[in-house]
Amino acid sequence: MSGRAFTALVNPISGRRTAERAWESVATLLREAGAEVDTVVTRSARHAAEASTLAAREGRVVVAVGGDGMVRDVAGGVVGEGTMAIVPGGRGNDFAHRLGVPDDTEGLASMLLTGRVRDIDVLEADGVVVPGNLYVGVDSRATRIINRLRRVPAIVAYRAGGPLAMLTWRPPSFTITLDDGTRVVRAHSVVAANSGWYGHGLKIVPSAEVDDGLIDVMVVSTDGLGRRHMAAYMNEAKSGRHVERAAVEVLRTTSLTLSADAPVPLCMDGDEIGTLPVTVRLRASALRVVVPA
Template sequence: MSGIEDKGDFGTGSADRGSARPVADPAVVPVILNPTARRGAVLRRIDPLVHAFAAHGLEARLVRSTSEEHAKELAAAFAAEGAKVVGALGGDGMARTVAAGLVDTDTALGVIAGGRGNDLIGKLGIPKRVEEAVATIADGSDRVIDVLDLDGTISLGNVCLGLDSTVQRHANSTRVVRGHWVYLYGILRAILPPRSIDLELTVDGQRLDFRGLTAGFANSGRYGGGLTLSPEAAIDDGLIDVVLLKEAWLPKLAVELVAFMSGRHDRHPNIHLSRAREIRIDTPAGAAPVEIVADGDAVAQTPATVTIRPSSLRVRVPRTS
């Protein structure tokens, strides 16, 4: 299989070892996972996943990824071999890395939740429970969506700088707070005190100097386990929603930030919303680079360019009646 090592030693998936059935067979579904995700907690979903696929007459071909680049290479190889759908078991970061190997192919991404935020499935209406997610992969339909391209790094949800990236960093670093509460913890840590960023943005060719708390570039518009970055972001409109959060007095900021992240953006006087197809992100001369987060993971620093790749990824979603 083009050098892909089939990992069939996860739970009841041991029957997969040595299987000669090609992934082009519609009854075979490759599933790529990171066995260390959430400190190994994702492995508890393996047995229910294998049984759920079997209940639909499908064989789950479980494959271990060792890095983001490896997951991308695995997905691309499966697509080249004719797989109809490739599963990603994990959070938004895992979905992003598997999707990177499937962009501009006829192979669909199937998402099985195993993270904390799971914002992509929330946007697309994909169930969180393993059995229902597998049913979606087995019996759902393919929806074609846009992706963001950050200098070659694919993002399905959002690319953020400033406050949002700080929230993600604090949320990812805590070992005490659990579940969706990690994002509230991250918000509180990030705004005490808030740190401003200075950026030189070129939005579809127009220069914009920005000093504020957050610069966000949204595809799905959801992040942090259901918070809203952009109220009207559509995942298939061929546009990037640009969200710029300016500076504000701290007590006012705390109140307005809750409204902002809950989707009530019309009540926030310090928010600038627009749409674009390409944004160049620079920092002023002599300023330190600013960290850039994509789908919850720190992936780059300024300078960088974000572009939209319209209708470039198929995702398996629940079939509508």
């Protein structure tokens, strides 16, 4: 990777407004190594995607500097056009960590200069490219709450989101259509996973792999999993043991259509985007990402 040109797309509000400063430390090391480095501070998700496409078409490595949402926006501009990389600068950074991306300045500069390029799958949800996960239910209700707690330290916001979401949660019935047919189930959540990690370190769908050509769909039904069990369930999700519960089923597919009989937030990689119904398909090996050698 040495000798390549980099364009960084920086989310100015990521990581409680620390992402830009973190990137400049990495950029300094890249320039000292002889790399060409440009920085673009993004104004919106659309601006991030458009600037990413332009940079990718110029043959530059496009660096998403921010959290999982920023990675999603940049991936949407880069997919099918070129190569991207990630400098974690958000609150959760789950997708970056799933790929083994380091957090320290020296490690990031080394990855960008000497790392390998990995071809990974992405989800496409009604035109939105999703590198990590799409989810609905109590998880997405929690995400809505977390995103309103911008001034709260990340670990506090993420751990408070679930319990606060449960206070008024009423599980809807979801209609889920996969490659092998349709089912209707009353559920706490449905997750369409590519990376399988979210929520500041939760291994929510541990079987998911970013390059296996499949979507892992986790359905958490209400059978045997009531409010009083949810604290234990979330604790188990830190290690992935929650999938051993009878209420949890993981299905595999290449396409998914999802609807519900009540309004529920639809979230993709940490942000509330769109509404149900949604159709999701897998785009295998569609995104080129720089990862550690």
